Amino acid sequence: MLPSILDGVFNGLSIGSILLIAALGLAIVFGLMGVINMAHGELMMLGAYTTFVVQNGFRRMGEPWLQFYIFFAVIMAFIVAALVGLILERGVIRYLYGRPLETLLATWGVSLMLQQFVRSVNWVLVVGLMVFCLLYFGGLWLVRRRPDFERIRGWAIAILLALSAGIAWAVGSVLAQTYGLAMTKPWFGAQNVDVTAPRWLLGGLPIGNYQLPYTRMFIMVLTVLCVLGIYWFLQRTAWGLRIRSVTQNRNMSACLGIPTRKVDALTFALGSGLAGIAGCAVSLLGSVGPNTGQNYIVNTFMVVVVGGVGKLVGTIVGALTIGILDYVIGTGILALLFAPIQPLTDFFTFFATTSMSKVLVFFLIVVFLQFRPAGLFPQKGRTVDA
Amino acid sequence: MTRQFGRRKFLLYGSATLGTSMLLKACAGGTTSGTGTTESPAAESSPATGTTAASGDAIKVGILHSLSGTMAISEKSVVDSTQLAIEQINSAGGIGGRQIEAIVEDGASDWPTFAEKARKLIDEDQVVVIFGCWTSASRKAVLPVFEEKNHMLFYPVQYEGQECSKNIFYTGAAPNQQIEPSVDWLLENKGKEFYLVGSDYVFPRTANTIIKAQLEAKGGTTVGEDYLPLGNTEVAPIIAKIRSALPNGGVIYNTLNGDSNVAFFKQMQGAGLTPDRYPVMSVSVAEEEVRAIGTEFLKGHLAAWNYFQTVETPENEAFVAAFKQKYGDDRVTNDPMEAAYISVNIWKQAVEQAGSPGTPSDLEAVRTAAYGQKFAAPEGPVEMKTNHHISKTVRIGEVRDDGLFEIIYETPGPVDPVPWNQFVADTKGFTCDWTKTGVDNPGKFQI
Numbered sequence: 001m002l003p004s005i006l007d008g009v010f011n012g013l014s015i016g017s018i019l020l021i022a023a024l025g026l027a028i029v030f031g032l033m034g035v036i037n038m039a040h041g042e043l044m045m046l047g048a049y050t051t052f053v054v055q056n057g058f059r060r061m062g063e064p065w066l067q068f069y070i071f072f073a074v075i076m077a078f079i080v081a082a083l084v085g086l087i088l089e090r091g092v093i094r095y096l097y098g099r100p101l102e103t104l105l106a107t108w109g110v111s112l113m114l115q116q117f118v119r120s121v122n123w124v125l126v127v128g129l130m131v132f133c134l135l136y137f138g139g140l141w142l143v144r145r146r147p148d149f150e151r152i153r154g155w156a157i158a159i160l161l162a163l164s165a166g167i168a169w170a171v172g173s174v175l176a177q178t179y180g181l182a183m184t185k186p187w188f189g190a191q192n193v194d195v196t197a198p199r200w201l202l203g204g205l206p207i208g209n210y211q212l213p214y215t216r217m218f219i220m221v222l223t224v225l226c227v228l229g230i231y232w233f234l235q236r237t238a239w240g241l242r243i244r245s246v247t248q249n250r251n252m253s254a255c256l257g258i259p260t261r262k263v264d265a266l267t268f269a270l271g272s273g274l275a276g277i278a279g280c281a282v283s284l285l286g287s288v289g290p291n292t293g294q295n296y297i298v299n300t301f302m303v304v305v306v307g308g309v310g311k312l313v314g315t316i317v318g319a320l321t322i323g324i325l326d327y328v329i330g331t332g333i334l335a336l337l338f339a340p341i342q343p344l345t346d347f348f349t350f351f352a353t354t355s356m357s358k359v360l361v362f363f364l365i366v367v368f369l370q371f372r373p374a375g376l377f378p379q380k381g382r383t384v385d386a
Numbered sequence: 387m388t389r390q391f392g393r394r395k396f397l398l399y400g401s402a403t404l405g406t407s408m409l410l411k412a413c414a415g416g417t418t419s420g421t422g423t424t425e426s427p428a429a430e431s432s433p434a435t436g437t438t439a440a441s442g443d444a445i446k447v448g449i450l451h452s453l454s455g456t457m458a459i460s461e462k463s464v465v466d467s468t469q470l471a472i473e474q475i476n477s478a479g480g481i482g483g484r485q486i487e488a489i490v491e492d493g494a495s496d497w498p499t500f501a502e503k504a505r506k507l508i509d510e511d512q513v514v515v516i517f518g519c520w521t522s523a524s525r526k527a528v529l530p531v532f533e534e535k536n537h538m539l540f541y542p543v544q545y546e547g548q549e550c551s552k553n554i555f556y557t558g559a560a561p562n563q564q565i566e567p568s569v570d571w572l573l574e575n576k577g578k579e580f581y582l583v584g585s586d587y588v589f590p591r592t593a594n595t596i597i598k599a600q601l602e603a604k605g606g607t608t609v610g611e612d613y614l615p616l617g618n619t620e621v622a623p624i625i626a627k628i629r630s631a632l633p634n635g636g637v638i639y640n641t642l643n644g645d646s647n648v649a650f651f652k653q654m655q656g657a658g659l660t661p662d663r664y665p666v667m668s669v670s671v672a673e674e675e676v677r678a679i680g681t682e683f684l685k686g687h688l689a690a691w692n693y694f695q696t697v698e699t700p701e702n703e704a705f706v707a708a709f710k711q712k713y714g715d716d717r718v719t720n721d722p723m724e725a726a727y728i729s730v731n732i733w734k735q736a737v738e739q740a741g742s743p744g745t746p747s748d749l750e751a752v753r754t755a756a757y758g759q760k761f762a763a764p765e766g767p768v769e770m771k772t773n774h775h776i777s778k779t780v781r782i783g784e785v786r787d788d789g790l791f792e793i794i795y796e797t798p799g800p801v802d803p804v805p806w807n808q809f810v811a812d813t814k815g816f817t818c819d820w821t822k823t824g825v826d827n828p829g830k831f832q833i
Contacts, residue, residue: 011622018620181714191459192648192678202682204658209633213656216622285656286619287648287678295617295645330623331630354614354624355586 007210008333014216016323017223020316021281022296023303024226025274027315030304032247033267035093036100038107040300041293042114043272046084047077047279048288049118052193067198070280074222077276084114085272089265097264115290119190123183128172135164192289201284215284222281226274227316233270234312243267247310306365308375317376322361330357444487445480445743447472447733448507450518450528455495460722461520463674464542465490466713467723468517471730474708481737489513497527504528508535514743514752515540517729520722522546522589529554538749540729543722544669544691546592550805550818550829555756556775557725557732557768559692561596562804567780568667568690569597571795572637573606576665579636581628582611583650590641593669597639599809614642619649625657628664635663643670651683661686667782672720673790681789691721692778693765694791702764718790719764728763732770735759757821767800773818775803806830 022044029037051073058069088110096103139160143149149156175183196202197215204211234240245253246263254260282296303322307314328334332352338344351360372378449468451461472486480486489511493500500519507513508531516532517540519525525541532539532553544559572580580601584590590613598608609631612624628638642650647670654666666687673695676684695706695718705727709719736756737743744752759770766779777800783791806813817833825831 007626011626015620015622190462191674192645194678194680196680196682202655204656206658210629211656211658213653213658215652215656282619285649285652287645289645289678291617291645295619326620327623327626331626352627353612354618354621357623358615 004210006207007212008327008331010212010216012324012327013320014220014323015327016320017216017220018282018285019299019303019323020319021219021223021226021278022275023300023307023315023319024223024230024312025271025278026300027271027304027307027312028230028274029268029271030301031310031312031315032243033264033271034100034309035097035268036104036107037093037271038104038297039088039111039114040271040275041295041297042111043081043085043275043293044279044282044296045118045288045290045293046114047081047276048195048283048292049188049193049279050077050080050276051280051283052188052195052288055195067200070198070201070218070284074277074280077280078273079276081276081279082269082273085275086265086269088272089268093268094261094264111293115293118188119290120186121188122186123179124172124176127175128168131171132164132168135167136160139164188290190290192287195283195288197284219281219284222277226277227312230274230312239263239266302362302365306368306375308377308379310379311375311377314375314377321376322365325364326357326361329360330354444485445737446487446489446511446513448504448511448513448516448518449488449490450493450500450503450507450516451490451520452495452524453490453492457495457520457524459678460674461493463717463720464520464722464726466717467709467719468542468726468730470709470712471727473712475730475734481734481743482741484743493518493524497521497523500524501527501531504531504539505535508537508746512746514538514746514749515733517542517726517733519543523587525549525554535746536749537746538753540726540733542725542729544725546589546596547805547807548592548810548813550773550775552753552774552820552829554774555729555732555770556803556805557729558722559778559780560775560803560805561593561807563692563778563780563801564669564690565593565596566600566809567797567801568669568688568782569600569606569639570604571782572639572665572667573601573604577635577637578606579609579632580606581609581631581636581638582641583624583628583638584611584613584641585643585646586613586615587643590643593641594639596807596809599811603809609636614646614650616643617645619645621646621650621653624650625653625659628659629657632664638664638666640666640668641670642668647671647675648679651679651687655683661688672722673718674720676785676789677718681785681787684785684789685787687785688782688794689785689791690780690782692780693719693721693724693763694781694783694793695719696783696790696793697765697781699764699766701762705764724764728761728768728776731761731763732756732759732768732776735761736770754821769800771803772821773803773805774820775805777802 025043026037026040029035029040054073054076055069058066058072092106092110093103096106140157143152143156143160146152201214201218204213205217234244242253242258242263243266245258246260250260279292282292286292286295303319304315306322307316307318329348329351330353332349335345335348335352338348351357449465451465452458453462453465469488472488475481476485489507491503491507493503504516507516515538519528519539519541520543522545525545528539529551533551537553539554541554541556542558544564545556547561580597582594582597584594594611601608610627612627614621614624640650647668654664668687668689671679671684671689672691705724706719710717733756736752736759740751740755742751756770757772761768768776768778770776779800780797781793782795783793786792805818806816808814815832816830818829820828822828822831
């Protein structure tokens with residue numbers, strides 16, 4: 001009996017910890033900044049693909065290294081996703097602060113672009129993009145130094161855009177024609193790619209008749225580390241202090257000389273980087289493909305909303321609650337508990353399948369939000385509604 | 387800056403749009419130039435005026451698969467093998483001296499689009515046959531179009547049966563050519579207790595209905611069944627249920643599709659459910675999927691198909707070699723690809739026997755000629771039956787270290803197809819024979 005309870009608690013917590021690690025980045029971006037980032041799942045996907053690339057790199061380096069690729073992959077996934085997040089914030093989102101609908105649509109568009117990007121990325125595309133960026137932004141930087149820049153701005157941009165696009169296209173097609181398949185072959189393709197945990201993470205810890213998978217334990221540890229890291233960062237560092245003050249009152253913070261724009265960029269990059277780590281973690285459990293992020297995005301929003309927007313502790317409690325509920329309902333443990341009461345048993349047996357347990361969980365969440373619209377831990381204070 | 391939308395801004399935005407579209411086009415051109423989607427030499431010779439090609443016009447055929455969207459992963463490779471078959475026929479001189487011109491349309495993993503594109507291929511392109519579809523949903527979507535136009539579709543994928551249309555030739559397995567023999571084999575070799583896991587849509591649910599009925603009839607038991615929504619990757623509850631339902635091991639019958647398979651096999655291994663005690667029999671995991679899931683998670687698990695790349699026939703050696711030569715050494719062949727290859731060849735033989743490919747409005751001669759066509763396929767001999775399905779050899783394979791299948795069982799000869807399932811009460815006793823006259827509906831009548 002004891003091992004089976006342990007197994008149940010472990011499984012519930014581990015489902016919760018996967019939800020939590022996926023939602024943590026969103027809790028920061030959505031919770032603290034109020035940005036509805038539909039591309040969050042795709043940032044996770046980029047993290048998962050980074051893991052794939054790192055794994056292949058280490059495979060080339062040989063045996064002892066391959067066993068430790070996962071640590072390096074976690075860091076790389078964080079860096080890659082954070083950089084993409086930074087570009088996203090600088091390039092798109094900063095123009096849309098305070099306009100949730102536009103942000104939602106724009107980030108959704110970005111998510112579609114990122115999905116298609118990993119499907120069709122090849123050397124031609126990468127070289128073309130790099131040439132374009134170099135020419136366009138380099139050219140713009142040169143032109144900007146002219147004294148009459150403001151006057152010729154429109155023309156300069158138009159000409160630069162056409163020129164650099166044309167040159168990039170020409171370079172791309174020359175490359176494609178000279179090197180053929182080596183250049184035009186997609187790096188990943190539309191097919192899912194295969195990420196394998198290092199050997200010491202395969203299998204699990206046997207407890208009685210049960211076995212606790214090492215990968216899930218690894219994810220739980222990683223989640224705990226991420227949560228601790230975030231708390232330390234937000235509570236104990238200067239930038240964390242600035243982030244918290246901007247969250248509470250943007251105008252006042254700006255008046256006191258806090259660079260709010262820098263804080264925004266940093267916060268968004270941090271949230272994105274956490275999504276990258278989550279992507280690395282889920283690649284050990286599920287599939288890695290262009291659609292990977294889509295499987296998690298709804299759940300992550302659900303967790304943040306249930307937990308209470310703006311409160312990390314809410315996200316933590318929300319994720320674990322949903323995880324345990326999902327497990328308890330989905331496996332039919334509740335039906336066993338209520339065995340003496342026939343109608344209740346029937347009720348829970350009906351919901352004890354994966355599809356139906358989702359229905360019941362969603363229903364409970366809807367009911368819960370009717371009574372507590374602001375979630376488990378609502379934010380208090382005068383600036384909340386501002 | 388002023389906010390008016392003047393000539394300057396117009397030029398700016400216009401050139402931006404132009405530049406972007408050019409860039410996109412460059413990328414698109416770069417990716418497709420290597421593969422080449424239509425048979426362009428044939429296309430150029432098609433407006434034959436009588437001087438260029440003395441043998442007459444090209445025969446137009448349609449290929450209708452998803453080249454984009456979630457199903458593209460699987461369907462793209464089927465398009466590749468269909469085109470390989472067409473190319474082989476063309477380089478051997480075509481059919482009666484006429485080349486085949488393939489028109490490829492993208493169904494985009496969207497079922498109404500399939501119907502629309504089928505209509506376009508028939509009405510505008512005037513093709514005389516269409517090879518295509520993968521999911522049952524897409525087949526059901528195009529079925530009314532083919533029946534309305536009295537046209538012809540070759541469908542290359544194993545499916546749940548319970549259908550027999552005059553306008554479709556099914557070259558994939560019917561349930562009695564894949565599911566039923568594999569259940570029999572499992573009962574004999576692996577155990578009597580079955581846990582059924584599937585994706586939540588029509589094929590797995592129908593397949594599991596058949597399996598449950600069969601187990602009941604043959605003395606096995608279904609200890610549980612569960613369905614995952616498509617794309618769901620949290621399988622911990624299912625694994626916990628499998629373990630409590632089968633504490634001492636048992637058979638898991640897996641009809642999951644797509645991404646869920648990856649999560650399922652990875653987490654099965656993590657939870658310590660290994661193939662020696664919990665063998666998983668899959669019907670949607672072929673060579674392509676093994677590569678995507680990872681061989682180390684699948685090693686020792688089972689799959690039931692009619693064709694594996696490792697089948698040892700001279701025809702298969704030639705098929706695999708030709709495929710790798712055309713598409714690259716790292717590619718693998720699988721069952722639906724082979725079925726598509728059979729489709730093209732059986733159609734070609736039927737056209738040769740009928741003497742002409744027919745016209746889009748009159749395909750009766752080709753249809754009749756198709757009955758009884760025999761072909762030495764990579765999987766072994768197959769024959770088109772009058773119920774529009776083909777006889778096929780059934781095989782069970784076990785995943786090896788290299789990601790291919792070790793064939794551990796095969797039927798002594800081809801198994802005749804039974805489209806209407808004999809274990810399901812609704813269709814018990816029904817059969818299908820399109821040469822039969824004197825019954826109301828030759829597609830479904832009581833024996």
